[in-house]
Amino acid sequence: MEREWQERVERLEQEVAQLQAEVAKLKHGHEKPYVAPKTEEKPVIFTKTQAVIKQPVEKAISETKAPEIVAKPTKSFEERITTILPKLFMVILVLGILWGLKLASEFGFLSDTVKVMMAYIVSIAIGIYAWRLEKKKEEVTAMVISLYGGSFIIGILATAAGAILYEIFALTVALAIALLYIAYGVAISYLKGSQALTTFVVFTSLLLPYLLEYMDFEKVFILIYIILIFGAIQLVILQHQQQIALYIAMIFSLLAIQIIWFTQYNQTLYFACSIIILLALFLNSWWQLFIRSERWKVIQEGALFSVSSFVLLLFNIFILNEPYQIGYLFIIFVLYVIMAFIAHKKSERHVFDIAATIALLLTFNMVMTFDFAQDYDRLAYVLSALAGMMLAIRLRASLMKITYSTILFMMAFALYATTDVRPFWYVENIAIIVLIVGLALAYIYAKRPKEELMRFERGLAKYYAMDVIAASIIFFVILYMAKLDFAYISTTSHIPYIVFSLTAIALLVVLIMDNRWLGIFAPALLIVCYFTQSLALLTSGTMDNTHSVLQLVTRSIFILTLIALLADIYKEGRIYQKWKRFIEKYIEIYINVGIILTLLHFINLASYLYAIDLFTWGIAIMMKTLILFAAASLTILLGRRRQWKKVTATGFILLLIAIFKLIFFDLATLNLLIRAILFMIIGTAGMLLSGRLGRK
Numbered sequence: 001m002e003r004e005w006q007e008r009v010e011r012l013e014q015e016v017a018q019l020q021a022e023v024a025k026l027k028h029g030h031e032k033p034y035v036a037p038k039t040e041e042k043p044v045i046f047t048k049t050q051a052v053i054k055q056p057v058e059k060a061i062s063e064t065k066a067p068e069i070v071a072k073p074t075k076s077f078e079e080r081i082t083t084i085l086p087k088l089f090m091v092i093l094v095l096g097i098l099w100g101l102k103l104a105s106e107f108g109f110l111s112d113t114v115k116v117m118m119a120y121i122v123s124i125a126i127g128i129y130a131w132r133l134e135k136k137k138e139e140v141t142a143m144v145i146s147l148y149g150g151s152f153i154i155g156i157l158a159t160a161a162g163a164i165l166y167e168i169f170a171l172t173v174a175l176a177i178a179l180l181y182i183a184y185g186v187a188i189s190y191l192k193g194s195q196a197l198t199t200f201v202v203f204t205s206l207l208l209p210y211l212l213e214y215m216d217f218e219k220v221f222i223l224i225y226i227i228l229i230f231g232a233i234q235l236v237i238l239q240h241q242q243q244i245a246l247y248i249a250m251i252f253s254l255l256a257i258q259i260i261w262f263t264q265y266n267q268t269l270y271f272a273c274s275i276i277i278l279l280a281l282f283l284n285s286w287w288q289l290f291i292r293s294e295r296w297k298v299i300q301e302g303a304l305f306s307v308s309s310f311v312l313l314l315f316n317i318f319i320l321n322e323p324y325q326i327g328y329l330f331i332i333f334v335l336y337v338i339m340a341f342i343a344h345k346k347s348e349r350h351v352f353d354i355a356a357t358i359a360l361l362l363t364f365n366m367v368m369t370f371d372f373a374q375d376y377d378r379l380a381y382v383l384s385a386l387a388g389m390m391l392a393i394r395l396r397a398s399l400m401k402i403t404y405s406t407i408l409f410m411m412a413f414a415l416y417a418t419t420d421v422r423p424f425w426y427v428e429n430i431a432i433i434v435l436i437v438g439l440a441l442a443y444i445y446a447k448r449p450k451e452e453l454m455r456f457e458r459g460l461a462k463y464y465a466m467d468v469i470a471a472s473i474i475f476f477v478i479l480y481m482a483k484l485d486f487a488y489i490s491t492t493s494h495i496p497y498i499v500f501s502l503t504a505i506a507l508l509v510v511l512i513m514d515n516r517w518l519g520i521f522a523p524a525l526l527i528v529c530y531f532t533q534s535l536a537l538l539t540s541g542t543m544d545n546t547h548s549v550l551q552l553v554t555r556s557i558f559i560l561t562l563i564a565l566l567a568d569i570y571k572e573g574r575i576y577q578k579w580k581r582f583i584e585k586y587i588e589i590y591i592n593v594g595i596i597l598t599l600l601h602f603i604n605l606a607s608y609l610y611a612i613d614l615f616t617w618g619i620a621i622m623m624k625t626l627i628l629f630a631a632a633s634l635t636i637l638l639g640r641r642r643q644w645k646k647v648t649a650t651g652f653i654l655l656l657i658a659i660f661k662l663i664f665f666d667l668a669t670l671n672l673l674i675r676a677i678l679f680m681i682i683g684t685a686g687m688l689l690s691g692r693l694g695r696k
Contacts, residue, residue, distance in 0.1 A: 227278065276331050368381065504561040
């Protein structure tokens, strides 16, 4: 420890000397710089002065330490239970009082008037008791809050019973009493700051609209009451930062408006304006609470999106088939645009994402209200959805990307299932073409290089989401092209030959392309499509004699594609180098499968040439035998050259099959001329092969 302090003192002296030299240089300008006198190195004697040096240093170090974060005291399990119990027992007490009054009524002990008056007395007594209990203690306890809430609910229930069930006093008197109790509830909520009490008061206060509906009040006054209650509660919510109470108040206010709306459909303007005012108040309170809070921000953002979606659903029910729909939607659109702008200015990306998503959904909703000419609405929907997707990519808004990706793919397959592609320039078909082009452009735009990936983008890369999207777009293009092929080209057949040819060519292109653009699932999809289409050609191709040239071209493309793949793998070309980690271990299997598939395609081509009368039956048989011998010889030579035992074995098996066919089938069925030509060719080729195999 003493050695450490000695080193610190020495370093401090050196730094002081350097500072003195620099100050002297600045003072004298070009004069000879001041040289600090060297201090003699003397052994440091640790006396009482050490404590003098050590104490301020330790003090300075302690002062520079970051302030410790004081954790908030957490409530124990017993304290939590103690907080909940008064609320639970208050509910039990209220139910007991109600059942007791009902029992007294059944036995005729008390008249209706006495029962209602007794309920008011109990309500007032509980309130006074809560006030006296609060005066004795310095802090507001759960017991006091529960008593205030019980006083409020008993008074409200007594008022409803006296007006509706027993009809003791006039409805206007009941309304005045109910308003007094509601004012009392809002006041105690504001003063006590309990979220549970605020929630209770909100729920109970929003039962009054049903009483007003029973009293046959004008709907406008009922809606004004709901707005006033919701607005008054906002003062409590903002004062005490009660987020749960905000969501509950919003949901129950919307439900109250919805239930009142069911009784009167012809006053859309009032109900729509009420929803807009409630939404504006909600968004303002939500934003104020959000910027003040430090925890659960993700949950708050999810709640905002859920409530906004519910509002849009409810709002569309109100304005369905009503005039001026676009005007109502535009006002809500402006609200969310303002919120998105504020969130952008405050650098709250997630809130901006949600607000912009809702705003674009409203844009899409407004487009749907336009009275387009026949089928032009589909094109408008596609263009608006693509615009939203492009904006989501530009803003890098995660929720917008998810929402509009879902909309676009649902729209794509809905259009595919319901659209007739004939005539080609029909507006429905144009909508699909625009959708395909837009999806491709949006994908390319989303794949552009970025300096820094956001969390959502890192998740997309981690789980190969963009690769799945690329494969989905390619699959949809294949389906659409098959539909066009069946409609315009392969009208009498069951195979879309143009699509097959393009799939084979696309497979080669994708296998060569950089994976950064199309990912790993697009090649896998095209490989599956290629093998499926190969199976279709091999099993049903010879039954169709239409479009002979097109079929010959398609079969030739499939054969050339296989030969190109085999040659690249054998020569370790570009495709092999790119997919080496998948090919290297199983290269012999791939070679065997490729050779056999190529052989089958050649045999199928010979059969098709016979089916369209370009070959006679004997020449077709001879060609198949020659193809077998050629494939067997080539396989054996390739296997021996690379020392691939499995490939060599496959070649010998094919050679045995060819000899078996030559002796037991061709010898008995072919005429003398073809038999002589075939045996001379095979004999000569066999001798050359034997000589080649005999070399070491």
